[in-house]
Amino acid sequence: MKAFILRQTGGAEQLKLEELAKPAIQPGEVLVKAQAIAINPIDVFVRKDSNALKAFLQPADGQDTFILGWDLAGIIEEVGADVKDFKKGDAVFGMVNFRGAGNVYAEYVAAPADQLALKPEHTSFEEAAAACLAALTAWQALVTHANLQQGQKILIHAAAGGVGHYAVQIAKHLGAHVIGTGSAANKDFILSLGADEYIDYKQQQFEQLVNDADVVLDPIYGDHLLRSIDATKKGGRIISLLMDFTGAIGEKAKAKDIKGYHMGVSSNGKDMRQIASLMATGALRSHINTSYSFTDLPKAHQQQEAGNSHGKIVVKL
Numbered sequence: 001m002k003a004f005i006l007r008q009t010g011g012a013e014q015l016k017l018e019e020l021a022k023p024a025i026q027p028g029e030v031l032v033k034a035q036a037i038a039i040n041p042i043d044v045f046v047r048k049d050s051n052a053l054k055a056f057l058q059p060a061d062g063q064d065t066f067i068l069g070w071d072l073a074g075i076i077e078e079v080g081a082d083v084k085d086f087k088k089g090d091a092v093f094g095m096v097n098f099r100g101a102g103n104v105y106a107e108y109v110a111a112p113a114d115q116l117a118l119k120p121e122h123t124s125f126e127e128a129a130a131a132c133l134a135a136l137t138a139w140q141a142l143v144t145h146a147n148l149q150q151g152q153k154i155l156i157h158a159a160a161g162g163v164g165h166y167a168v169q170i171a172k173h174l175g176a177h178v179i180g181t182g183s184a185a186n187k188d189f190i191l192s193l194g195a196d197e198y199i200d201y202k203q204q205q206f207e208q209l210v211n212d213a214d215v216v217l218d219p220i221y222g223d224h225l226l227r228s229i230d231a232t233k234k235g236g237r238i239i240s241l242l243m244d245f246t247g248a249i250g251e252k253a254k255a256k257d258i259k260g261y262h263m264g265v266s267s268n269g270k271d272m273r274q275i276a277s278l279m280a281t282g283a284l285r286s287h288i289n290t291s292y293s294f295t296d297l298p299k300a301h302q303q304q305e306a307g308n309s310h311g312k313i314v315v316k317l
């Protein structure tokens with residue numbers, strides 16, 4: 001099979017297309033023939049930074065070749081021992097082994113069956129691959145950590161991005177009042193996802209417009225999280241994707257009795273089934289920004305690195 005191998009962290013040109021043996025499956029795993037792969041900011045981070053690579057891929061001692069990627073949609077070709085929920089020929093999708101090595105930038109992927117869900121019939125493989133790490137993050141943030149309830153107000157930062165565009169739709173599905181932030185070029189996109197209000201973060205200070213959010217989803221570095229505390233009501237919740245609630249941030253949150261979570265998404269087949277069922281009813285859709293061919297995967301990395309403005313970047317096999 002063909003796979004993109006990384007031997008040395010650096011630019012996108014370090015991803016080399018090579019010929020490898022198909023992976024062998026272990027009990028509990030299935031062999032998936034990849035049909036589409038999605039790219040995330042973490043893929044770029046791991047490709048560029050050897051500390052990030054160690055932290056996220058958790059390689060064995062002495063390992064010097066790596067296959068990146070976690071988001072996969074494809075067709076099951078082989079079923080391992082102890083797998084009861086899937087059969088050969090099933091179309092599936094999921095985030096494979098996060099944190100750990102997903103080994104997804106390849107024509108065939110060995111994936112734990114309990115991290116996958118059946119792809120909805122009318123969802124394309126590209127749309128399904130897109131709705132893995134980013135959609136799982138939105139689901140686990142809003143449902144698992146925030147326990148978002150009908151009628152609550154949620155402020156979703158970067159609402160046009162991979163995570164944000166799923167979060168807006170999931171929050172609306174849960175019956176929340178949604179305020180999304182983004183740049184002016186993404187205003188119509190954010191409102192089209194169902195957001196009730198939009199804030200142009202480049203023109204306005206969001207914390208001067210919102211001070212009573214029940215929940216804030218914050219995926220931005222810097223002083224952003226401190227400002228998000230101002231936008232949250234006393235006793236509310238903030239889910240941060242990048243920053244810890246320590247030091248000044250922790251103290252400021254505590255003074256307002258705000259529960260702060262720094263979450264890390266994790267592979268979970270049960271959550272993938274929830275995402276699949278929302279996609280099947282049309283409550284959740286993937287917006288594909290750009291779709292690349294497999295050989296152009298390094299170009300997909302370059303676009304993600306340049307700053308993905310809205311939706312998801314995917315690769316079709």
Ligand SMILES: NC(=O)c1ccc[n+]([C@@H]2O[C@H](COP(=O)([O-])OP(=O)(O)OC[C@H]3O[C@@H](n4cnc5c(N)ncnc54)[C@H](OP(=O)(O)O)[C@@H]3O)[C@@H](O)[C@H]2O)c1
Pocket residue numbers: 040041042133134137157158159160161162163164181182183184186201219220240241242263264265307308309310311
């Ligand atoms: N902890 C976790 O488990 C976890 C999981 C997933 C992602 N993340 C992290 O969360 C971040 C977002 O991920 P993603 O997949 O959504 O990225 P993405 O698809 O690249 O989208 C980023 C979005 O942020 C917007 N943006 C940038 N600065 C902004 C600001 N100050 N205010 C509002 N919007 C802003 C960008 O568009 P415009 O500026 O053009 O509007 C773009 O829409 C990344 O850093 C990623 O690594 C963490």
